[in-house]
Amino acid sequence: MTNQRAQRVADQIQQIVARMLTSKLKDPRLGMVTITDVRVTGDLQHASIFYTVMGDEHAVRQSAAALESARGLIRSHVGKQLGLRLTPSIEFIVDALPDSVQSMEELLAAARLRDEEIRRNAQGAVPAGDPDPYRSHEDDE
Numbered sequence: 377m378t379n380q381r382a383q384r385v386a387d388q389i390q391q392i393v394a395r396m397l398t399s400k401l402k403d404p405r406l407g408m409v410t411i412t413d414v415r416v417t418g419d420l421q422h423a424s425i426f427y428t429v430m431g432d433e434h435a436v437r438q439s440a441a442a443l444e445s446a447r448g449l450i451r452s453h454v455g456k457q458l459g460l461r462l463t464p465s466i467e468f469i470v471d472a473l474p475d476s477v478q479s480m481e482e483l484l485a486a487a488r489l490r491d492e493e494i495r496r497n498a499q500g501a502v503p504a505g506d507p508d509p510y511r512s513h514e515d516d517e
Contacts, residue, residue: 379418385458386414389423389466392457393450400453405442407435412471416464423454423464426471436470443468 394411408430415424429439443450447466455463503509 382416382418382420385420385460385464386416386423388458389416389425389454389464390414392454393425396450396453401442401446401449403442403446405438407431407439409439409443412473420460421462421464423466424469425466426469428471428473440468440470 390411390413393414397406397409397411410428410430411425412428413426415426416422427439427443429436447468451463451466454466
């Protein structure tokens, strides 16, 4: 059972941080960052913010450093916008979803190639043994 209040707060944090990344943060190290998910503990004390970065590993590291340096500013802005008694602590986590999606796509492509190879090999194939391997009543007589 999920806590509906925690889910609402997580959705609000996601929107606030996404808006803040596009409008208020001017760090040149910050690349094309997308906030993919936010998870908040049931007591609303901690928020894990998952993000993806478009680019190579260097862009991911640079954006991670920029987000880490702006974490206090982001937390205070989130606290002001939420209006909660206690502002949750936040951590930024690189989302592994794009990497796992890419590996799944590669596995599916390999499976399609193997299926096509099996289909090509089976086109001219004939069954081994008798054409009708099952006994019929006519054989018993």
